[in-house]
Amino acid sequence: MSAAALVAGVCVCLGAGVGSILRALVMDGVASRGLVGGTAWVNVPASFVAGLAAQLAAGLGPVPAAGAPGVGFVLVAAVLGTCGGLSTYSTLALDAGQALLDARHGDLVVPGVGVLLGLTAAVGGLGCAVLLRALL
């Protein structure tokens, strides 16, 4: 296993832990305020930041096959790992699944819109990164 792959794996694991804690805090805050949106509150910002980081990473150049990865690679891996942990598909599916089984078909709109907003956010993140790289 290359050093880069090991670093990426560690970042995914630790990022998943940190992201899960952040997700729990955000979802608790959303629930305590009675806000609608469900997992969109974490999936949308996570997708935006992931898009931003992924596009910025493209500007770092190829990862060396041997030797330690650079600081930039580690930072991007950490950010992408945390975004992966912050966002969730299982809870999104659970919200929609329970709404479907309870015949609360109107409640399917929120997860559906959340999916679309998340994808839009990813595009937005990619676009912002392109702009940043052009400006800097």
Next chain:
Amino acid sequence: MSDRQGRWRLLLAVGLGGVAGGLARVVIGASVGTVLPGWVVLALVNVLGSFAIGVAVGRGGRWAHRSVTTGVLGGFTTFSGWALDVVGFAGSAPLLAMLLLLAVPVACLGACVGGLALAGR
């Protein structure tokens, strides 16, 4: 134990669960990723995680503890990775992007409903 201590312990449990979920995702990616493309592996992970959360919540009790649902399964699955796959393929392979866009959410929903039904909800 005070409420504050209990809350911190719960967050720690969620975090450790998230690490476990992330580790499972890495192990699956490393083992199956040599024969399947990354986007397929991620789609399978999300579907499997959605099924598992359906089973966990359907069974209730300690299976529905937040360290499992929010932690392990929340950390195991990822929306942002899927979103990057869809957006990434939009330009180079639009049909594949469309497939991911439509099939993965439907498959995850179906898997979750199946898990809830299997658990006797």
